[in-house]
Amino acid sequence: MAEQLHPEDIYQTLEYEIVTLKIKPGETISENQLCKRFGISRTPVRTALQRLEQNGFVQIIPCKGTIVTPIDLDIVDQIVYQRTAVESMVLRDFIQVCSPKEYIEIKHKYDLLEEMAQTMTDPDNVDINAFLTLDLEMHSIWFCSMNKWYIWQNLTKPQPDYSRFTRLDVVRANNVPDVLSEHREILRVIREKDLDAIEPLIRQHLYGGLRRMGTQLYAEKYRSYFTGI
Template sequence: MSIPPNSSEGIFRTLKEEILNLTLKPGQALSENEVCTRFGVSRTPVRSVLQRLQAEGLVDVVPYKGTTVTLLRLDDIEQRIYMRIAIESMVLRDFIDVCTPILLEKVRYIIRKQTVLMEGQFSSAEFYALDSQLHEIWFKATGKQLLWQLIQQSQVNYTRFRMLDIVAVQNYEAIMEEHHRMFTAIEQKDKAAIEPLVRLHMYGGLNRLGRRIETDFREYFQPFVLPASGCWE
């Protein structure tokens, strides 16, 4: 059964998706009146939606001042990348042990879908969705679904940052090259190559954006200090 778009749940899902895919940008004001007008509802359901978004860390609600989309926190993003490298390296090494021809073909299929997607008109959200499906394969295959769910539930900042990388840089070829190299390591059962490749992939967004974080997108972030080199390893 479909959820009515102007129901409380429908409004929540729409606004959450727009925040995560950067349609609503970090720091952008979110007017209660405009949301009411847009969805044709009263203030009561809108206030409930804003409270839910606040609970998930997606908006800041300041009484008598208004609501804004939360800014990105670079230190939070860096720590989540660090966590993902540690966890995903272990999961991928386990995946190599259990990887069957069918599972390998599933990985190949997602990478092929991304390649085909890039040959036509596509949205950044479509590319990101396939990227997430790819990573989910090895978490599920190794029985680490709970870990995957916890990662998804706790990475509001990281998800938006990944979208910033995809939307702003649009270097899909670099991301695809990383995927192909990871696939080769899995296919060849090269466990020693896994952690360096995961590290390269996870830090890729930070390194692709580089100094643009400080120049073009500073208003999207809480105050931060970049590494002297402007690069992450």
């Protein structure tokens, strides 16, 4: 007899699919289809959907169903603002104590990003999550080194607005040249201990998605993904 799925398993699966845009903003999630998909009763499915609603990923509308929430750009902007302030401070502290070994580790992460970028020749088959994971691994080094791992986990945990927006920015590898250029500059800043360059660079880097998406936010393809557009 197959092992019964726990609501946590269903939650984690659906959260991942929403965050990675496999289930898109505005789509309806059917309880019946989920029951068939997971081979379970309605109770664990409803428990998972209720938790998704509590965390802002869906809205459960009586007599209508469960709708994936749109992305709130105001929240995206606020999270970027917060991360810019925090990461600038952490990176400033890190640069002053960075060891040669840590620099080599950061440089290795950058080299892997460059290698991955060279494989992104087919815009329709870009591994968004692999690229973002590697990007975040590079940033995590200075948080870990400065014993700020709790802060890093909170800044990068799955979130219904910022997490999905960052993936939209990677679609078709549109952001790759900018990201590589900015990471090269981060390497230079760390190597040369250029403290004055930290905040402008981190601001440019983290606000890059909003800058690059620009008018695309209003294009028919994406307009329904956002609230207030």
